[in-house]
Amino acid sequence: MNxxxxxxxxxxxxxxxxxxxxxxxxxxxxxxxxxxxxTGCQRCVKRCRRHVLEVVEGEAGKRAAVKYPDKCTACGDCLGACKFNALKLIAFYP
Ligand code: SF4
Ligand code: SF4
Structure with a gap:
């Protein structure tokens, strides 16, 4: 058991x-x-626990958008959810 x-x-x-x-x-x-x-499939939106992403309707159809960038912890969970390689973690310099 130990x-x-x-x-x-x-x-x-x-x-x-x-x-x-x-x-x-x-x-x-x-x-x-x-x-x-x-493709606007929303898989990333459902995966993000911090509600950073949303899907918006644009000229080219539905697309994911970063709604609250300051809430993103760069955990990478949404990257695994996206089957279209449409998300990237990028460096920022405050
Ligand atoms: S990296 Fe993490 S916190 Fe940032 S949008 Fe993706 S799932 Fe959400
Ligand atoms: S970024 Fe990827 S998972 Fe998110 S809506 Fe677009 S295609 Fe779907």
Whole structure:
């Protein structure tokens, strides 16, 4: 039974350190939408827990837009949700 607890603890530690590393690496980054690749499918909107993204109706149809850029933590979750490679994390310099 102890082996199970040790395994769970080790996995938890790995998960925490991976997320800390990802957050530190992306500290100066924010999300941006590549309009020409976006289909407006809304997968990224549903995936973002911080409600940074929204889908808007433009001249070329529905497209994702960054509604609250300051709320983006650059976690990258939306990148995995997009099947069209229409999201990028870009560096910003305040
Ligand atoms: S990088 Fe994270 S916080 Fe930023 S828009 Fe994507 S899912 Fe939301
Ligand atoms: S998941 Fe990708 S293609 Fe779909 S709305 Fe978001 S950015 Fe656009």
């Amino acid at each position: 082996v199970v607890y040790i395994g769970i603890g080790a996995m938890l530690l790995l998960w925490i350190s991976f997320n800390l590393h990802r957050r530190r690496k992306n500290r100066n980054k924010t999300i941006c939408v590549v309009d020409s690749s976006c």
